[in-house]
Amino acid sequence: MEKLEKRTLKAGTNLRGEVRVPGDKSISHRALMFASLARGKSQISGLLQGEDCHATLNAFRALGVQIDSRDNSHLCVHGVGLSGLQEPANVIDCGNSGTTMRLISGILAAQPFFSVLTGDQYLRKRPMRRIVEPLTQMGARIYGRDQHSRAPLAIVGGALKPIDYSSAIASAQVKSAVLLAGMQTRGTTTVFEPHLSRDHSERMLRYFGVPLESFPGGARVTGPVELEGRDLVVPGDISSAAFFLVAGLIVPDAELLLKNVGINPTRSGIIDILRLMGGSIELLNEREQCGEPVADLLVKSSSLTGIDINGELVPRAIDEFPVISVAATFATGVTVITDAAELRVKETDRIEAVCSCLNQLGGRAEPLADGMMITGTGHLSGGQVTSYGDHRIAMSMAIAALVADGQVTIEDTSCTETSFPGFWDLLNQIRQD
Numbered sequence: 001m002e003k004l005e006k007r008t009l010k011a012g013t014n015l016r017g018e019v020r021v022p023g024d025k026s027i028s029h030r031a032l033m034f035a036s037l038a039r040g041k042s043q044i045s046g047l048l049q050g051e052d053c054h055a056t057l058n059a060f061r062a063l064g065v066q067i068d069s070r071d072n073s074h075l076c077v078h079g080v081g082l083s084g085l086q087e088p089a090n091v092i093d094c095g096n097s098g099t100t101m102r103l104i105s106g107i108l109a110a111q112p113f114f115s116v117l118t119g120d121q122y123l124r125k126r127p128m129r130r131i132v133e134p135l136t137q138m139g140a141r142i143y144g145r146d147q148h149s150r151a152p153l154a155i156v157g158g159a160l161k162p163i164d165y166s167s168a169i170a171s172a173q174v175k176s177a178v179l180l181a182g183m184q185t186r187g188t189t190t191v192f193e194p195h196l197s198r199d200h201s202e203r204m205l206r207y208f209g210v211p212l213e214s215f216p217g218g219a220r221v222t223g224p225v226e227l228e229g230r231d232l233v234v235p236g237d238i239s240s241a242a243f244f245l246v247a248g249l250i251v252p253d254a255e256l257l258l259k260n261v262g263i264n265p266t267r268s269g270i271i272d273i274l275r276l277m278g279g280s281i282e283l284l285n286e287r288e289q290c291g292e293p294v295a296d297l298l299v300k301s302s303s304l305t306g307i308d309i310n311g312e313l314v315p316r317a318i319d320e321f322p323v324i325s326v327a328a329t330f331a332t333g334v335t336v337i338t339d340a341a342e343l344r345v346k347e348t349d350r351i352e353a354v355c356s357c358l359n360q361l362g363g364r365a366e367p368l369a370d371g372m373m374i375t376g377t378g379h380l381s382g383g384q385v386t387s388y389g390d391h392r393i394a395m396s397m398a399i400a401a402l403v404a405d406g407q408v409t410i411e412d413t414s415c416t417e418t419s420f421p422g423f424w425d426l427l428n429q430i431r432q433d
């Protein structure tokens with residue numbers, strides 16, 4: 001069996017400096033996908049070099065798209081148009097990436113060929129019925145394990161019909177999969193969602209020339225459409241910046257400037273939540289880049305107070321709850337997170353994982369059916385935890401280690417390559433101790 005990387009960290013004070021986080025993962029996936037489906041060339045810069053995005057890149061190469069990489073984060077995609085993809089000669093491996101598997105399913109369901117999608121041990125456990133169901137209603141033939149609800153998924157693509165679909169969950173992956181299938185049909189496809197999930201697909205499809213409409217409660221597209229190649233710059237990932245935002249707030253005498261971070265309102269729940277807790281976060285140099293709002297974020301050590309987090313705030317911060325729970329541990333009072341059952345079906349069950357890690361380090365966290373309750377103890381004693389193979393748990397525990405009394409050992413840390421290559425070096429660079 002593969003030997004898992006393990007790291008031991010000790011507390012740090014006085015975090016200072018400028019941080020540039022890598023490109024946004026959600027936007028990078030979509031840039032690769034939509035540029036591949038466009039007619040003509042697209043140059044992409046700032047693309048995330050994480051393993052998840054490599055899975056998307058390899059998938060489109062396997063589907064016959066030429067993608068040249070000039071250097072690490074600059075690519076030229078030679079788009080083939082919606083009817084130019086080719087049947088892949090082998091199974092497509094989506095690795096650890098739910099976004100890759102679910103969005104590509106929406107694309108492949110309408111393509112006139114056979115394809116098979118698989119993933120790592122974590123992705124193969126994650127629920128796929130949420131996309132199989134609407135795509136099947138559109139006429140797709142998708143087969144999978146566990147009554148077509150888990151990968152590997154086999155897709156026999158073909159002509160689909162448009163649909164009106166009300167999703168029970170606020171999921172950008174579900175919304176995007178249905179819109180991507182819908183734009184390849186003749187007619188109007190509408191997706192309704194209970195709360196607004198991230199809208200990068202809608203924004204970027206419009207940027208590529210697709211007349212897609214967003215309205216309160218959902219989005220609609222009338223197919224068939226054409227995408228035109230466009231040059232695109234990917235902003236820094238707010239989900240990666242979140243680790244440094246929390247570090248900047250809870251470490252004494254910290255001041256960090258996070259440069260060039262995407263602040264799309266459907267993703268900026270972390271800023272709202274940390275400000276509601278009393279955190280000092282300033283937005284500087286606000287601007288728009290390729291249809292996405294971007295800013296520099298200045299964060300300073302602050303006294304935090306526990307709050308209740310639920311409702312529309314949850315999808316706007318869905319990937320940030322592991323690190324929010326660390327902030328909550330260093331706040332006064334109790335933080336209660338509800339309406340967040342989705343956390344149970346991420347790379348791991350993030351409710352159980354976060355509670356077990358914090359309790360292991362001497363904190364006080366209690367799992368709830370749809371969230372967790374964290375008592376702000378103001379300190380962690382230290383100890384040993386595992387990431388459960390989940391990148392966001394590993395990085396959240398690294399932030400906890402900065403303020404723990406004793407050393408923290410984190411087992412299974414190589415998973416950070418999924419979304420944040422260079423995380424450990426960046427963390428070392430801003431430590432002044």
Ligand SMILES: O=C(O)C1=C[C@@H](OP(=O)(O)O)[C@@H](O)[C@H](O)C1
Nearest residue numbers: 026099170171172173174318319
């Ligand atoms: O569309 C996307 O890029 C993503 C959507 C979210 O998942 P859900 O759509 O399942 O909520 C999020 O957790 C994931 O990290 C990325």
Ligand SMILES: C=C(OP(=O)(O)O)C(=O)O
Nearest residue numbers: 096097098099319346347
């Ligand atoms: C849940 C995540 O990603 P995905 O669903 O794409 O695996 C994540 O990055 O936290």
